[in-house]
Amino acid sequence: MERRTFKNLIIGFGKAGKTLAKSLANKGESVAIVEQSTRMYGGTCINIGCIPSKSLIVNGQKGEAFTEAVLQKFSLVEKLNKKNYHMIADEQNATVIDGKARFLSDHEVEISEEGKPIMLVQAERIFINTGARAILPSILGMSESKNLVTSTGLMDLQEKPEHLLIVGSGYIGLEFAAMFLSYGSKVTIIDSHSMFLPRQDRDIAQRVKRDLEDAGAVFKLGYEINGVFDRDEESILNITRDGQAEEVQGNKILLATGRKPNTSGLGLENTSIKVGEAGHILVNEKLETSTPNIWALGDVHGGPQFTYTSLDDFRIIESQLYGDKSRTLSNRGELASSVFITPTLSNIGLTETIAQAQGTKYRLFRLEATSIPKSAVLGQSKGLLKALVDPDTQEILGATLYAEESHEVINILSLAMKAKLPYTMLRDHIYTHPTMSEALNDLFAPVNEVKL
Numbered sequence: 001m002e003r004r005t006f007k008n009l010i011i012g013f014g015k016a017g018k019t020l021a022k023s024l025a026n027k028g029e030s031v032a033i034v035e036q037s038t039r040m041y042g043g044t045c046i047n048i049g050c051i052p053s054k055s056l057i058v059n060g061q062k063g064e065a066f067t068e069a070v071l072q073k074f075s076l077v078e079k080l081n082k083k084n085y086h087m088i089a090d091e092q093n094a095t096v097i098d099g100k101a102r103f104l105s106d107h108e109v110e111i112s113e114e115g116k117p118i119m120l121v122q123a124e125r126i127f128i129n130t131g132a133r134a135i136l137p138s139i140l141g142m143s144e145s146k147n148l149v150t151s152t153g154l155m156d157l158q159e160k161p162e163h164l165l166i167v168g169s170g171y172i173g174l175e176f177a178a179m180f181l182s183y184g185s186k187v188t189i190i191d192s193h194s195m196f197l198p199r200q201d202r203d204i205a206q207r208v209k210r211d212l213e214d215a216g217a218v219f220k221l222g223y224e225i226n227g228v229f230d231r232d233e234e235s236i237l238n239i240t241r242d243g244q245a246e247e248v249q250g251n252k253i254l255l256a257t258g259r260k261p262n263t264s265g266l267g268l269e270n271t272s273i274k275v276g277e278a279g280h281i282l283v284n285e286k287l288e289t290s291t292p293n294i295w296a297l298g299d300v301h302g303g304p305q306f307t308y309t310s311l312d313d314f315r316i317i318e319s320q321l322y323g324d325k326s327r328t329l330s331n332r333g334e335l336a337s338s339v340f341i342t343p344t345l346s347n348i349g350l351t352e353t354i355a356q357a358q359g360t361k362y363r364l365f366r367l368e369a370t371s372i373p374k375s376a377v378l379g380q381s382k383g384l385l386k387a388l389v390d391p392d393t394q395e396i397l398g399a400t401l402y403a404e405e406s407h408e409v410i411n412i413l414s415l416a417m418k419a420k421l422p423y424t425m426l427r428d429h430i431y432t433h434p435t436m437s438e439a440l441n442d443l444f445a446p447v448n449e450v451k452l
């Protein structure tokens, strides 16, 4: 078997891993990056995650036919996959190794192709960036059904399902619901939780649910999934609520019940790397594992699962190994997030619900999206914007923007919070017109402060 030694070994071609590989190679260090699938050069985001899903969402909003949108998505992903491969493989000091990595010890990693060991790699430093994969709930009859899919399988379809059943009303469930509704599929969303969007304020959650229902979605909340069986081309899901059994039938069933860290099969049992209950690699605030010279980056170490947090993990490594060591997980600050439905739901920091639960004092500002001129221009005036301000410091404590283009506007709030700006800076700032950002003038206007 071939034996190779590198200064740096990166396992997994994810956002953090590829960015780190390029940076290390540019520093003149030898670096190898191992990827188990040629389909995944560049990782989840560009191949089976953010980019293909948003391409399908945007084309659906434009009224594109599904088959045309799928072709566009395939060609976009193919282009990005190649670009990502060459971004690393063309670097003089970098090597891309095709195969599945498995630790044999704290210092040795075996690479296999189709189950056959092909290489043994030793490295001074090892970075684990193996991402996460869909959690498959255990459903009676699931192995016999040909219609159960994850988000990856659903995006590989060439034809839209006439009726899509979605299990899970989190990020993936809601984004795929909005996506397939826009292509004209019938959509039923089933969740075991009886409260919709439990972490959101109720007024926001009710708006989101109502808007999805207006677009045609049917919600079944508080249901357990008992079993599945196929009849002709359709699948029937047996579901129960409060002891009452029901059947729902559809052509495809999307399982969107969360994603778990990719650690099984990685041979961690052969190392001294510690793993948490959810299968995630335990790291400290510098992303160091319990084994010296081995780090874990991205979804694999648990916590928020976003491409931008994986990228920030790269920044932490850079800061710790080559910089002033100031950047850590604990000083990352508040993270913004967006669910790409119509309109987009974006959050940062505290909601009213959380503020009340933890007894935090706040001033509340509230604006209907219908009063924003750009909403009228876009022909999409649904939505509600809320922001919480600290009554003592006048800094922004959090915001929920359920509005068109809120995935852009939320970044202004994120920057203002990071810079500890008083809310009046956003209220009095001169924005270009007509834009959704200028809604911040109005959101923070005295007239929109809610008396609590």
Ligand SMILES: Cc1cc2nc3c(=O)[nH]c(=O)nc-3n(C[C@H](O)[C@H](O)[C@H](O)COP(=O)(O)OP(=O)(O)OC[C@H]3O[C@@H](n4cnc5c(N)ncnc54)[C@H](O)[C@@H]3O)c2cc1C
Residues within 6 Å of the ligand: 011, 012, 013, 014, 015, 016, 017, 034, 035, 036, 037, 040, 041, 042, 043, 044, 045, 048, 049, 050, 051, 053, 099, 100, 101, 102, 129, 130, 131, 132, 151, 172, 262, 265, 266, 297, 298, 299, 300, 305, 306, 307, 308, 310
């Ligand atoms: C449908 C969907 C939509 C999403 N949309 C968004 C979004 O809009 N915005 C956002 O920020 N996030 C989104 N996410 C989440 C985001 O994609 C992930 O959080 C992010 O890609 C994680 O990156 P990572 O660096 O941890 O690893 P990944 O990009 O997951 O890369 C890990 C790589 O490691 C490889 N690998 C695993 N095990 C081994 C092994 N043993 N040997 C060799 N290689 C291995 C895998 O094949 C994979 O390529 C979405 C996810 C999904 C599924």
Ligand SMILES: NC(=O)c1ccc[n+]([C@@H]2O[C@H](COP(=O)([O-])OP(=O)(O)OC[C@H]3O[C@@H](n4cnc5c(N)ncnc54)[C@H](O)[C@@H]3O)[C@@H](O)[C@H]2O)c1
Residues within 6 Å of the ligand: 137, 167, 168, 169, 170, 171, 172, 173, 175, 190, 191, 192, 193, 223, 224, 225, 256, 257, 258, 259, 304, 305, 306, 337, 338, 339, 340
């Ligand atoms: N726009 C984005 O940033 C974006 C988009 C897609 C995915 N992601 C990332 O991917 C991760 C995974 O997304 P996800 O939607 O799979 O998970 P999620 O955690 O967001 O939602 C899972 C949902 O499934 C429900 N559920 C769990 N088990 C169930 C069961 N047995 N039966 C019925 N319902 C069940 C939960 O109540 C929850 O509502 C997200 O946490 C997010 O970090 C991000």
